[in-house]
Amino acid sequence: MTAIPQGRTRRATLVGAMCALAVTGTVTLTGCSEDPDAGTNGVGKLPADKIQSRTRTAAESATAVHLSGTVVTSGRTYKLDMRLKSDGGSGEVTAEGTTFRLLRTGEQLFLKADAEFWHPEHAKGDDSDDTAAADKLDGKYVKVPQGDPSYKKFSGFTDKDVLLDGLLTLHGTLETDGHHEESGTRTIRLAGDKGSGGTLDVSLEGKPYPLRLVRAGSAGTLLFTEWDKDFKIEEPKQDETVDYGKALPTS
Incomplete structure (x- = not known):
């Protein structure tokens, strides 16, 4: 078995730690291969219109919110x-x-x-x-x-x-606006007209439920929690x- 030089091990450990910091947004580095969609429900890789369709379907089929x-x-x-x-x-x-x-x-x-x-x-x-x-x-x-x-x-x-149905609407051209986090849950953000038409954070964990909506024109902010929790x-x-x-x- 060939021994790995100690210096190389230290460099690998350092690079791994720095890439982890980059994912959390603490620093920005190039060359890190961390996949922000790894271990998620996969909707973050979809086009914006398909994400919107998936989150609407999830919301409509939920028993409670x-x-x-x-x-x-x-x-x-x-x-x-x-x-x-x-x-x-x-x-x-x-x-x-x-x-x-x-x-x-x-x-x-x-x-x-x-x-x-x-x-x-x-x-x-x-x-x-x-x-x-x-x-x-x-x-x-x-x-x-x-x-x-x-x-x-x-x-x-x-x-x-x-x-x-009346609230989950974004106005203008729909695009994705990066990976984010809402109350500890990883999300993919949808934006209408680069945010001026509102933004919607969609869960990347479990079902793609909407979690946070910022309405267009400063018309309010809403949080959606306790999906499918009966009462x-x-x-x-x-x-x-x-x-x-x-x-x-x-x-």
Whole structure:
């Protein structure tokens, strides 16, 4: 057996260590052969349009997801913290400084908020019947009638398919934008128009789920976690619920 010169061993060790640093982004070197897609699900080697197709398919077929972050639409900023699955969802939405809770199981949608949400004048000492009604709804789950305009507006926040279909969109020419990492998971990044049309980090580990979306035009950033992690959705208890009838009070 031929002995390897000690100097050559040291050089090989040093090169290996330096290449490892290059992969983590600490230094940049040429001549390192580390494959960033080694041990991954392989989507990082695909064209951008095929990666987008794969991640959409993975998201659509998932049984559940936890979505959190901000969405800016029509001049309003919504902070979302929602857990979603095919037959419903639950979580909190914050808009204009007010936080309310949504829960949907099947077609039944419930909304829980404080009195000020239902009647802002409550804070001004208004003693009207509207204020009394708002007090009745304070901290209760209110069953939202399906014919009320609020049903369509709020149920979208609890609909996994509708919400993901509307959010997982990048604008402009689609390209890959390198390998990255999101919360310890290796990703391949998709970019629309070199980032101005939004970016989407797709998992390179396991199924190619979307993990982080930066929307075009500074329209918010969202994180997608707990893919396929099931959770229980139940209608609130009767003593926690108010059925307001065919229409909700104007908030």
